[in-house]
Amino acid sequence: MTLLQNLASRLSAALEKVVGEPTAPNIAAAADLRFGDYQSNSAMVLAKKQKTNPRALAQQVLDVIEIEGIATSSIAGPGFINFTILPEAYAHYVKSLLADPKLGAPTPGEGKRVVVDFSAPNVAKPMHVGHIRSTIIGDSLCRIARFLGYDVIADNHIGDWGTQFGMILHGWKTLLDQEALEADPIAELVRVYRQVNVDTKADPSVLETCKIELVKLQAGDPENLAIWQKCIDVSKSGLQKIYDRLDVKFDHWLGESFYNDMLPGLVDEFLEKGLARESNGAVCVFSDGEKPPGEDPFKVNREDGWNDNPAIIRKADGGFLYATTDLATIKYRIDEWNVDQVWYVVGVPQQLHFRQLFDAAERWGKHGDFRHIAFGSILGEDRKLMKTRSGDNVGLSDVLEESVERAAAAIAEKNPDLVGDEAKEIAEIVGIGSVKFAELSQNRLTDYVFSWDRMLSLQGDTAPYLQYSHVRIRSIFRKLEGEFSTKGVDVVLNEPGEIHLARLLARFGEVLPFVLEDHRPNLLANYLLELARAFHSFFESCPVLKSEDSVKASRLALCQLSSDVLEKGLGLLGIRCPERM
Numbered sequence: 001m002t003l004l005q006n007l008a009s010r011l012s013a014a015l016e017k018v019v020g021e022p023t024a025p026n027i028a029a030a031a032d033l034r035f036g037d038y039q040s041n042s043a044m045v046l047a048k049k050q051k052t053n054p055r056a057l058a059q060q061v062l063d064v065i066e067i068e069g070i071a072t073s074s075i076a077g078p079g080f081i082n083f084t085i086l087p088e089a090y091a092h093y094v095k096s097l098l099a100d101p102k103l104g105a106p107t108p109g110e111g112k113r114v115v116v117d118f119s120a121p122n123v124a125k126p127m128h129v130g131h132i133r134s135t136i137i138g139d140s141l142c143r144i145a146r147f148l149g150y151d152v153i154a155d156n157h158i159g160d161w162g163t164q165f166g167m168i169l170h171g172w173k174t175l176l177d178q179e180a181l182e183a184d185p186i187a188e189l190v191r192v193y194r195q196v197n198v199d200t201k202a203d204p205s206v207l208e209t210c211k212i213e214l215v216k217l218q219a220g221d222p223e224n225l226a227i228w229q230k231c232i233d234v235s236k237s238g239l240q241k242i243y244d245r246l247d248v249k250f251d252h253w254l255g256e257s258f259y260n261d262m263l264p265g266l267v268d269e270f271l272e273k274g275l276a277r278e279s280n281g282a283v284c285v286f287s288d289g290e291k292p293p294g295e296d297p298f299k300v301n302r303e304d305g306w307n308d309n310p311a312i313i314r315k316a317d318g319g320f321l322y323a324t325t326d327l328a329t330i331k332y333r334i335d336e337w338n339v340d341q342v343w344y345v346v347g348v349p350q351q352l353h354f355r356q357l358f359d360a361a362e363r364w365g366k367h368g369d370f371r372h373i374a375f376g377s378i379l380g381e382d383r384k385l386m387k388t389r390s391g392d393n394v395g396l397s398d399v400l401e402e403s404v405e406r407a408a409a410a411i412a413e414k415n416p417d418l419v420g421d422e423a424k425e426i427a428e429i430v431g432i433g434s435v436k437f438a439e440l441s442q443n444r445l446t447d448y449v450f451s452w453d454r455m456l457s458l459q460g461d462t463a464p465y466l467q468y469s470h471v472r473i474r475s476i477f478r479k480l481e482g483e484f485s486t487k488g489v490d491v492v493l494n495e496p497g498e499i500h501l502a503r504l505l506a507r508f509g510e511v512l513p514f515v516l517e518d519h520r521p522n523l524l525a526n527y528l529l530e531l532a533r534a535f536h537s538f539f540e541s542c543p544v545l546k547s548e549d550s551v552k553a554s555r556l557a558l559c560q561l562s563s564d565v566l567e568k569g570l571g572l573l574g575i576r577c578p579e580r581m
């Protein structure tokens, strides 16, 4: 049980005594340490309901709350209750963490199964920096959810079916460079796709040819199916290389094509059940009129008032759409996998698609906790959408490559003793970690400016700063004579630096559930920065190796736990810690 849970249950008991019925407490870490460690506004909330004086009610609560030996309390402002944890309570709790492999993390996910739908690039289109966000955020959410006890299914819903294949098939048959395909399959597919795109604009008959190729593919033409399969295979193996480098793993790759056979039946079912109807030859889902128009994803406000904003699930020419596939996907996940939740890590522009999807699924009787975990764009240093000089999207593998190169240069400058394979390995860990941390330390909804210098700096709010902090702690243990074990060590907290470090160590298990409440890995990233800063000020003000035996053991235990929490926390962001730097 975390200290927060401990206080919350004591507060809950006290509230029940005062108001005579079970009452859920409101309590959270205080925003400012001058107000203590935790703060509750429960007395104010209750007093408002009962129309009594909030400060007086707060006093009644404090008269009966049992927190002796754990915290002191006081009333502030209009009726806040502030709690300050006693150093001995921190010491006791931190000691328990030394023997806890979960480092205080609770398991709120137990018994819950969630699909995390992330990355999901489109075949034969390059994976661009926008996909970086989905891949990195999604992977981190998977790691955190697993750590908190969820049964996680990581599913890469790749775009492996769709109209782009008309162009790819035509290009494959007329423009393909076999050697280039073997050397870099994705690059060659992208080249071919782009060239055909240009050709169709110059000559409309090319577009016709592409359409014919697409129709043949959809009708199951063996030659086209074989080419399509080949495209999927080479794309997947190209993607796999990037995922390996990022250390991102999927349990499934059920792309759009997997659901093909289910689409005709789905549309028929929607028609039969009255969930969809024909409109100009197409089949569409319309509003059911149950929601106020402002909240209805099937209504749109134009100058002349509220209009229908249907989702097409079958085009007039018989083709199916993204929405149709996503409905089939929801059904599959619920019926076959029995999931309780689905988290879609996809950019903000698809917001309407997901609102319509969730609404239609609900009406269809596919119930679950579906979340669109949206994110903004990555901007270049000129604050415009990040592009290469030629105006293309920046490829993810180029970003990773450049980051690792820059990290290698920085390491060579800082520590010329590191050479060969070791230097390479460290550059890889630092370079990849920097890209991930730059992403994960941002609020996902804001656009962020991609800056090499900022994300690789040793002094800033960066992966290298945290990795270096970890290296420094490990080096303390290397200087020790003999092995150190935290077993049986008594943690004693006297100095402010020790108490503050313990306070942050105790928060690890409290931060993680918050991360998943709103799917914000940046809360964990920021916590780790705060922890590292607390460690450095502790280390400056409290000698470790030169102190007397019991103090030394206690401080070494704090060092050990700091190193464990940093390593675990970075690991949950998908970032590794090098031994040296």
Ligand code: ARG
Binding pocket: 117, 119, 120, 121, 122, 157, 158, 159, 326, 329, 344, 346
């Ligand atoms: N392939 C899509 C894209 O790149 C993302 C798919 C997201 N997942 C889903 N179930 N719709 O835009």
